[in-house]
Amino acid sequence: xxxxxxxxxxxxxxxxxxxxxxxxxxxxxxxxxxxxxxxxxxxxxxxxxxxxxxxxxxxxxxxxxxxxxxxxxxxxxxxxxxxxxxxxxxxxxxxxxxxxxxxxxxxxxxxxxxxxxxxxxxxxxxxxxxxxxxxxxxxxxxxxxxxxxxxxxxxxxxxxxxxxxxxxxxxxxxxxxxxxxxxxxxxxxxxxxxxxxxxxxxxxxxxxxxxxxxxxxxxxxxxxxxxxxxxxxxxxxxxxxxxxxxxxxxxxxxxxxxxxxxxxxxxxxxxxxxxxx
Numbered sequence: 001x002x003x004x005x006x007x008x009x010x011x012x013x014x015x016x017x018x019x020x021x022x023x024x025x026x027x028x029x030x031x032x033x034x035x036x037x038x039x040x041x042x043x044x045x046x047x048x049x050x051x052x053x054x055x056x057x058x059x060x061x062x063x064x065x066x067x068x069x070x071x072x073x074x075x076x077x078x079x080x081x082x083x084x085x086x087x088x089x090x091x092x093x094x095x096x097x098x099x100x101x102x103x104x105x106x107x108x109x110x111x112x113x114x115x116x117x118x119x120x121x122x123x124x125x126x127x128x129x130x131x132x133x134x135x136x137x138x139x140x141x142x143x144x145x146x147x148x149x150x151x152x153x154x155x156x157x158x159x160x161x162x163x164x165x166x167x168x169x170x171x172x173x174x175x176x177x178x179x180x181x182x183x184x185x186x187x188x189x190x191x192x193x194x195x196x197x198x199x200x201x202x203x204x205x206x207x208x209x210x211x212x213x214x215x216x217x218x219x220x221x222x223x224x225x226x227x228x229x230x231x232x233x234x235x236x237x238x239x240x241x242x243x244x245x246x247x248x249x250x251x252x253x254x255x256x257x258x259x260x261x262x263x264x265x266x267x268x269x270x271x272x273x274x275x276x277x
Contacts, residue, residue: 002042003208005034009046010212016080017054017073024080031084040088041205044196047081049175049209056167111188113181113203114143121145122152123250142204145176147211149246150268151218156242158221168220172213179206243269 008030016023034043085092118138120127125146128138158164181187181203191198200206225239247266255262 001037002034002039005030005037006042006046006208006212009034009043010050013050013054013077016076024076024083027077028080028083028087031080032087035084035088036091041199042208043084045200045205045209048194049171049213052171052174056171108198108201111182111201112138113183113187114138114179116180116183118143118180119145120253122147123149123246124253124255127254138202138204142202142207145179145207145210147214147218149250149265151215152246153239153242153269154218154221154225155214156246157239158217158224160238160242161224163224164217164220168213168217172210172217175206175210175213179203179210 009027012023012027012030016027020026031043031047034040034046115128118128121144123146125144128143129135129140131140155164159169177184178186178190183203187203191200243266247263247269250262251257257263
């Protein structure tokens, strides 16, 4: 449930920063519901990603007037966060009172990063084990990057054709590195520079935000692919290369050939002429 509120938080933040009169109400409700839905740590990570993106947008503004508006929007965001926290005082207050009597501090010492092999789950979701037939050290939903091979094809096409901006790619790469935690040498490093990051005991908590960021890259690539000028040459070849590369890696890294429900997604990665139709 915490995962499902991530798109609503980003959408409502865009409404607020875009000047919508409903922005404050919608964003405060989205944050409050995400906090109350069972895992407030996801709200913390969602705000880190949202703050990084909007902060870069603010620094990229050249006019002093637009920067002043950015400061006003920051005040609005802080007010929204205050409303969301106020709504959740029903559990925050007892938690702050009783956390010293629990094993909470001991759990914070049990830090757990993801193995480097988990990166292969982009192509084979069951690389680290099938959730119905095995039980691993990490929860399946916190250890699999898989989001669908057609989406990966779109992202790869967008990167190769430079249809996706460099900043979103770099930010997504940062979230991927943080999701690996100690494996990427970032787990212990981040907790000394980012407030409250020591509470992120499992680096896999980043997984929903990684998938969300990749989904947005895929959507951006899809939009560019749909409006591509037919006079551009080479794009069909790049698309074919991306499809063969992605599906080929899935085969190499262990997806069974007879798993037809998996390979049928190849039909969603057809040539551009069919896609545009």
